[in-house]
Amino acid sequence: MSEHPHGEHHHDIHVPRGALIGAGLLLLVTMGTVAVFRIAGLEPAAQIPNPYDTVAMRELRFADSADGNVLVYEFSESAEDQLIHEVPSGEGGFIRGVLRSLARDRRARGIGPEHPFLLKLQTNGTVLLEDPQTGQRIDLYAFGPTNIESFRTMLDQEDARL
DSSP, X not given: OOSOTTSOOOOOOOOOHHHHXXXXXXXXXXXXXXXXXXXXXXXXXXXXXXXXXXXXXXXXXXXXXXXXXXXXXXXXXXXXXXXEEEEOTTOOHHHHHHHHHHXXXXXXXXXXXXXXXEEEXXXXXXXXXXXXXXXXXXXXXXXXXXXXXXXXXXXXXXXXXX
């Protein structure tokens, strides 16, 4: 008996020819695109920016003036350092605290103030103050947006470089 007791039942699945052709073309285009990236030596993920890349950086030196101001200089090996920012006496407690900590670490290691610090802005918005001499790195965002604004203004000037 070839009939099923409840009527006709088939185990064959019929997929429309157009759907099969479309799926095949999609597969070929995808494989072709990957092949082009590989042959060209590009990684497809290379298009995604690294959140830890530096987008702006300044080399800065800090000094105290006779009247108690903190002077911020753009470091230059070939010319005189350029004054870019001044923190008046009695203001900038956060800047003063961060700089005191870094200067204390340098003094303990016998390193003078002639070497610059690096102020960096990263792709993800993080602002870092680094001391290449000691390896110390401070993530200024950890102290909140109000405290880091004065450091950000040092980066926002037109001549901040990559």
